[in-house]
Amino acid sequence: MCGIVAYLGNKNAAPVLIKGLKRLEYRGYDSAGIAVWNNGLKISKKAGKVVDLELQLTEDQLSGTVGIGHTRWATHGAPNDRNAHPHLSGNSKLAIIHNGIIENHATVKEALIRRGHRFVSDTDTEVLIHLVEEIQDNEQCPLHDAVRLALQQVTGAYAIVVISEDQPGEMIAARKGSPLVMGIGSGEFFLASDATPIAEYTKNVVYLNDGQMVRVDLDGYQILNIADNSAYTPTIHQLEISLEQLEKGGYDHFMLKEIHEQPRAIYDTLRGRLLPEEGIIRMAGLEDNLAKFINAQRIIIIACGTSWHAGLVAEYLIEDLARLPVEVEYASEFRYRNPIIRETDIVIPISQSGETADTLAAVEMAKAKGAFVFGICNVPASSIPRATHAGAYTHAGPEIGVASTKAFTTQIAILTLIATYLGYKRGTITASRYQEILFTLHHAPAKVEEALKLEKAIQEVALQYQGATNFLYLGRGVNFPIGLEGALKLKEISYIHAEGYPAAEMKHGPIALIDENMPVVVIATSHQHYDKILSNIQEVKARKGKVIAIIDKFESEIKSLADHIIEVPDADAILAPLVNVIPLQFLAYHIAVMRGCNVDQPRNLAKSVTVE
DSSP: OOEEEEEESSSOHHHHHHHHHHHHGGGOOSEEEEEEESSSEEEEEEESOHHHHHHHHHHHOOOOSEEEEEEEOOSSSOSSTTTOSOEEOTTSOEEEEEEEEETTHHHHHHHHHHTTOOOSSSOHHHHHHHHHHHHHHHHTOOHHHHHHHHHTTOOEEEEEEEEESSSTTEEEEEEEBSOOEEEEOSSOEEEESSSTTTTTTOSEEEEOOTTEEEEEETTEEEEEETTTOOEEOOOOEEOOOOGGGGSOTTOSSHHHHHHHTHHHHHHHHHTTTEETTTTEEOOHHHHTTHHHHHHOSEEEEEEOHHHHHHHHHHHHHHHHHTOOOEEEEEHHHHTTSOOOOOTTEEEEEEESSSOOHHHHHHHHHHHHTTOEEEEEESSTTOHHHHHSSEEEEOOOOOOOSSSOSHHHHHHHHHHHHHHHHHHHHTTOSOHHHHHHHHHHHHTHHHHHHHHGGGHHHHHHHHHHHTTOSEEEEEEOTTHHHHHHHHHHHHHHHHOOEEEEEEGGGGGGTGGGGOSTTOEEEEEOOTTSOHHHHHHHHHHHHHTTOEEEEEEETTOOGGGGTOSEEEEEOOOOGGGHHHHHHHHHHHHHHHHHHHTTOOSSSOTTOOSSOOOO
């Protein structure tokens, strides 16, 4: 989950590395550091944010045209200066940055200590660079061979870059289970956890595959397979990221910007796929594999966090429209549960980053058991799209805020297309209903745009509840997972304890918590279960709970009961998830800002969970 960046070229490396680390800081922000070669390896590292490192660098004044940088999400060892990356070998001639976990580090470390090695940090990463040093000394081999042989002795996940005082014009990088991308510029090369630090300098990138390493110098690069040292000729991809997408664009936070970007992101996701005038949905991944979906006995959706909530929404939609049974699984549990997977199953992994370790492992398990795997992801050429049989990209664009917003709504948009397409092709919805849904979805961006106008009203509600210590979120039907998502957003960025429940489950425990200090957010748009949700609100009010009701303009009775009304634009039931989540995102955001929380970088979290 850490962020790594490296540079080799003709520029001063330090400013390139610092700028890259700022763009990668959503991956971890416990500490940061850089190492630059200039007549020897010079290191500066510090606990805290990249800005703290930047202030320190005004004193250290590192310069040189080869360097590596790291921003950390702590796994092994506390987030302090000593455990910050880069780490040095025992002879201080090698430096390494690492994203991932070396699972057998304790065993390797014990053996190295017996052979005279001394360690200054608590990290697994320092163990790896000592192992590289020992192999290079014993074998008298080039650096890339020493790295390759060391990696054959460790287990776990890694994306690493190593530089050497003795070979200053070279970088060695490798990956297994953690992402790594190489940028190819004019007389310069970049390595990073993702493309965001690279996009400013070049559009030409190579995505390393699992089990590969790359040797880079000013004359070029060579990609090798770690297992057998064989050469590999890669495909060079063209980045589509713009610098504008990587900046805040006048907003106070990336999260706020990304909330406001949702109409455009949904439009981009539907564009070219939703063709209402022609009366069709066009998705190559579905069309090319239609027989598998038609004959499927079950769909299994695997995901984590916000993507899991999108999967729950899909469960309602696919079962309703396509009449296919759907199970939604936490990837972290699915991979260890010895699940029953049949060749007639369709497995749909959902991941914003395409690098979520648990989801990726679940994909490999599903493939091994013969299931057809259809991925949904936002990041082109990431690991999950490359591991699946087919799939569809959302087109949310870079999402920098750790708390996901536009990735969630674009996932719902693509899943709604899939449910509608399968319903029509399986004959479980009529042609007229199919056409009706197409035209409804066509208006989804406009409906979400209308919902964004509620921000000021929601800000006023947030002002009253910024001091709350607990929240409940209630919904029925497809609004239940939207309640879960609203609660997660509040927990993530404001540190207020919040839970989402199906509204009827309130009576099975959570009702005991309700008193005059308990805000209860009720998603009460009138499409489904209206009488039941009205009853739930009355139960909350009978116990003096404070009700914040999300309603549509046709509702009237709830207005007399609720303490606060947030009136979303009226929309077809199929658009309810897209519209109703907007006020919940705003509520979490504004409460967090009022509480002085770091909205884009909430404590203990990282955007992409690339370790278990």
